Amino acid sequence: MPRLRGIDADRRASQHDADFSEALSRGLTIIGAFEANRLQMTLGDLSKLVDLPRATVRRSLHTLMHLGYVSFDGRLFTLTPNILRLATAYRSSSPLIARLQPICDRISRQIEGLCSAAVLDDQDTMMIARAAPGQVTSIGMGLGYRVPAFCSALGRVLIAGLDDAQLADFFERLDPVRQTVHTVVDKVALREAIGIVRAQDFAYVSEESVLGFQSIAIPVRDHQQRTIAALNIGHNIGKNIDQRMQSFYLGILREHLAA
Amino acid sequence: MALPAQETGDADHANHLAALTRGLAILTAFGPDRTQSTLSEFARLLDLPKGTVRRSLYTLVQLGYLETRDRYFVLAPKVLQLTKSYLTADPIAALYQPASERVLAEVGSFCTVAVLSGDDIMMVARAVPTNWLSTNYGSEYRVPAFCSALGRVLLAGLSDADLASFIERLDPVALTPHTVTTKTTIHAAILSVRRDGYCFIDQEAELGFRSVAVPVKRYNGTTVAAINIGARVEAVPQATMTGIYRDILSREASLMQRQLT
Numbered sequence: 001m002p003r004l005r006g007i008d009a010d011r012r013a014s015q016h017d018a019d020f021s022e023a024l025s026r027g028l029t030i031i032g033a034f035e036a037n038r039l040q041m042t043l044g045d046l047s048k049l050v051d052l053p054r055a056t057v058r059r060s061l062h063t064l065m066h067l068g069y070v071s072f073d074g075r076l077f078t079l080t081p082n083i084l085r086l087a088t089a090y091r092s093s094s095p096l097i098a099r100l101q102p103i104c105d106r107i108s109r110q111i112e113g114l115c116s117a118a119v120l121d122d123q124d125t126m127m128i129a130r131a132a133p134g135q136v137t138s139i140g141m142g143l144g145y146r147v148p149a150f151c152s153a154l155g156r157v158l159i160a161g162l163d164d165a166q167l168a169d170f171f172e173r174l175d176p177v178r179q180t181v182h183t184v185v186d187k188v189a190l191r192e193a194i195g196i197v198r199a200q201d202f203a204y205v206s207e208e209s210v211l212g213f214q215s216i217a218i219p220v221r222d223h224q225q226r227t228i229a230a231l232n233i234g235h236n237i238g239k240n241i242d243q244r245m246q247s248f249y250l251g252i253l254r255e256h257l258a259a
Numbered sequence: 260m261a262l263p264a265q266e267t268g269d270a271d272h273a274n275h276l277a278a279l280t281r282g283l284a285i286l287t288a289f290g291p292d293r294t295q296s297t298l299s300e301f302a303r304l305l306d307l308p309k310g311t312v313r314r315s316l317y318t319l320v321q322l323g324y325l326e327t328r329d330r331y332f333v334l335a336p337k338v339l340q341l342t343k344s345y346l347t348a349d350p351i352a353a354l355y356q357p358a359s360e361r362v363l364a365e366v367g368s369f370c371t372v373a374v375l376s377g378d379d380i381m382m383v384a385r386a387v388p389t390n391w392l393s394t395n396y397g398s399e400y401r402v403p404a405f406c407s408a409l410g411r412v413l414l415a416g417l418s419d420a421d422l423a424s425f426i427e428r429l430d431p432v433a434l435t436p437h438t439v440t441t442k443t444t445i446h447a448a449i450l451s452v453r454r455d456g457y458c459f460i461d462q463e464a465e466l467g468f469r470s471v472a473v474p475v476k477r478y479n480g481t482t483v484a485a486i487n488i489g490a491r492v493e494a495v496p497q498a499t500m501t502g503i504y505r506d507i508l509s510r511e512a513s514l515m516q517r518q519l520t
Contacts (some may be wrong), residue, residue: 027279087342093289144339
């Protein structure tokens with residue numbers, strides 16, 4: 001997990017920062033190390049994954065057990081569903097979610113399809129609200145899910161909303177990794193694609209992030225006209241959304257967002 | 260259960276415990292009644308000196324879990340990264356699509372993962388050969404469950420009562436000249452899928468196409484999805500479909516089962 005190591009390395013570099021609490025940072029890093037397919041880990045697994053000494057990891061785990069976020073069966077540490085309190089705290093306190101989740105629900109019902117909202121988190125698109133037909137979203141399934149921003153419709157809308165300096169910085173740091181055979185990885189072409197998104201004020205991406213997945217997205221702006229999120233309609237049907245359907249979906253997205 | 264070789268009692272340990280406890284208390288303090296708070300409000304809430312709380316808030320802002328709005332602190336979306344292990348347990352993204360792509364890479368034919376949606380099947384992941392030009396074959400989003408291999412595998416996973424009611428309301432419409440539309444025959448076919456653990460169907464859902472499918476089960480044996488390989492009849496003999504191809508699908512299904520907790 002280079003990402004975890006990277007964060008930790010940054011922190012170590014700023015260790016002279018007396019106001020920064022290493023103990024808090026490490027504890028949260030350990031929580032973040034658990035994944036859906038890796039909910040149970042040994043002390044050794046975790047220590048290797050977060051690149052911290054076993055004693056340090058053990059101390060954090062002890063605290064997390066004490067708080068009920070982690071359980072231990074003698075060998076494996078398991079992140080407990082109590083951690084969902086953090087998602088609940090965010091979902092119930094964020095004005096952005098209060099605005100976007102009902103919109104996702106309504107659009108999903110109307111089109112009987114997938115509707116999501118996302119924000120930019122560094123180089124990734126991260127889901128913050130989502131509704132899918134027949135799925136219970138009350139616990140927030142799918143939230144926090146990340147895809148590289150450069151190759152998703154949500155991501156391109158968010159990138160297009162950056163100011164010129166941020167955009168230049170984004171592209172300078174971008175190292176586009178192919179996700180499917182359709183992924184555009186040429187930076188010049190991607191830059192042009194962002195220009196088009198800015199001009200037409202929406203993004204359509206077909207199968208560049210996931211095979212068989214098409215998505216059309218529009219920006220969500222604050223009162224100062226800054227892009228703060230993106231809203232999309234996506235489908236897994238493996239068929240191109242033709243121009244007529246694109247206009248139809250755009251109409252729905254814009255209408256519900258403005259309502 | 261006690262931790263292995265756990266050291267207790269030392270001051271460093273106590274500090275460590277306190278710092279992480281405070282941080283999590285701040286993050287979970289947010290909710291419908293507290294969408295934002297100031298340093299003073301947090302100090303009062305946690306009953307701690309402002310200096311101590313300031314350090315926690317500063318750290319959480321540095322890490323991106325909190326954002327500041329003037330004097331107020333609000334939760335940032337990044338907090339969802341801490342819950343991703345539960346909330347992004349999206350089997351479609353995490354399991355089905357990679358499995359389909361592995362199968363495609365191995366056999367060069369369509370591989371699809373589908374779930375039951377009413378009386379139809381709905382495709383949730385799919386890998387398609389890159390040289391596939393026609394978009395008509397094998398790309399249907401929804402297919403009636405009764406005549407497709409994926410569908411019959413999913414139907415075989417239903418309880419007896421659910422299966423009986425499916426058969427009862429079923430009004431089979433032939434999709435090709437090969438589609439079996441006799442309800443008793445369909446019912447019997449589904450029961451043999453339940454016994455055999457796989458389903459092979461030749462051109463009943465699509466002319467010129469055959470398909471072999473196996474169930475994707477959870478750890479407790481519940482069928483949650485079905486995975487198939489679809490191929491042109493002239494491209495792959497039936498024996499290959501029900502032999503090697505079926506084995507490949509079973510391998511993928513058992514790989515997924517271990518993760519579908």
